[in-house]
Amino acid sequence: METMGFEEMWEKIIACDKTYDGLFYTAVKTTKIYCRPSCRSRKPKKENVRFYAHREEAQTAGFRACKRCRPEAERTPHAALIRSVSAFLLREHKQALSLRDISAFAGVSRYHLERLFKQETSETPRSFLEKIRVDKAARLLRTTDRGSLDICYESGFRSPSHFYKAFRRLTACTPSQYRRRSADSGDAAACGTDPAHPPKEVVVRE
Numbered sequence: 001m002e003t004m005g006f007e008e009m010w011e012k013i014i015a016c017d018k019t020y021d022g023l024f025y026t027a028v029k030t031t032k033i034y035c036r037p038s039c040r041s042r043k044p045k046k047e048n049v050r051f052y053a054h055r056e057e058a059q060t061a062g063f064r065a066c067k068r069c070r071p072e073a074e075r076t077p078h079a080a081l082i083r084s085v086s087a088f089l090l091r092e093h094k095q096a097l098s099l100r101d102i103s104a105f106a107g108v109s110r111y112h113l114e115r116l117f118k119q120e121t122s123e124t125p126r127s128f129l130e131k132i133r134v135d136k137a138a139r140l141l142r143t144t145d146r147g148s149l150d151i152c153y154e155s156g157f158r159s160p161s162h163f164y165k166a167f168r169r170l171t172a173c174t175p176s177q178y179r180r181r182s183a184d185s186g187d188a189a190a191c192g193t194d195p196a197h198p199p200k201e202v203v204v205r206e
C-alpha cells in the first residue's frame with residue numbers, strides 16, 4: 001500500500017489503532033492468520049508480518065481470517081462505502097478536500113455521508129481527515145528533522161495556525177514540544193500522557 005509505509009503500519013498495529021481498520025490488513029506468516037490493525041490478539045514478531053491493502057489479497061495468499069477481530073465480517077451494510085471513503089481520505093490527505101469533494105467521491109449527499117460516517121467511525125469525514133494529517137505530521141516530527149512549517153504543508157494542512165490548533169487539540173502539545181518529547185523518550189510521545197504511548201485522541205481504542 002503506497003499511502004503508508006511498513007513502519008507506519010507497524011506502529012498502528014502496536015497501538016491497536018482502530019482508525020485504520022479496513023485500510024490495511026496484518027498477515028502473520030507463522031500462523032497464516034490475518035487481522036484488522038486494531039486486533040487485541042498477542043502481537044506477532046515484526047519479521048513475520050506482511051501487510052495487505054485488501055483482505056482478498058491476504059486470502060489469496062493463503063491467510064485465514066482471525067477469529068477474534070473477524071476482518072472478513074462487514075459490521076454494517078455501509079461498512080464497505082465508509083471504508084472506501086476512509087481510504088480515499090488517507091490517499092488524498094495532502095489535497096484540499098471539501099465535504100462536497102468527499103461526498104462526490106462517495107456518490108451520496110453530504111448530509112447522508114456525514115451521518116453514515118459518524119455511525120461507522122464516530123468521526124466526521126472532516127475530523128477523520130484531520131486525525132490522519134496530525135498523525136502524518138507527528139510521524140514526520142518523530143522521524144525527520146524537517147521544520148514545522150514544512151511539515152504543516154507536507155501533511156496536508158493549508159495554514160500554520162490550523163496545523164498548530166489541530167495538532168494541539170489531538171496531542172495536547174505543540175509540534176516542537178512533541179518533537180522534543182519523542183527525542184527524549186525515543187518513542188511516540190505525547191504531552192501529559194505516558195510517553196511510551198501515543199496520544200489518546202489519536203489512538204482510538206475499543
Ligand SMILES: [Zn+2]
Pocket residue numbers: 034035036039040041066067068069070
Ligand atoms: Zn485478529
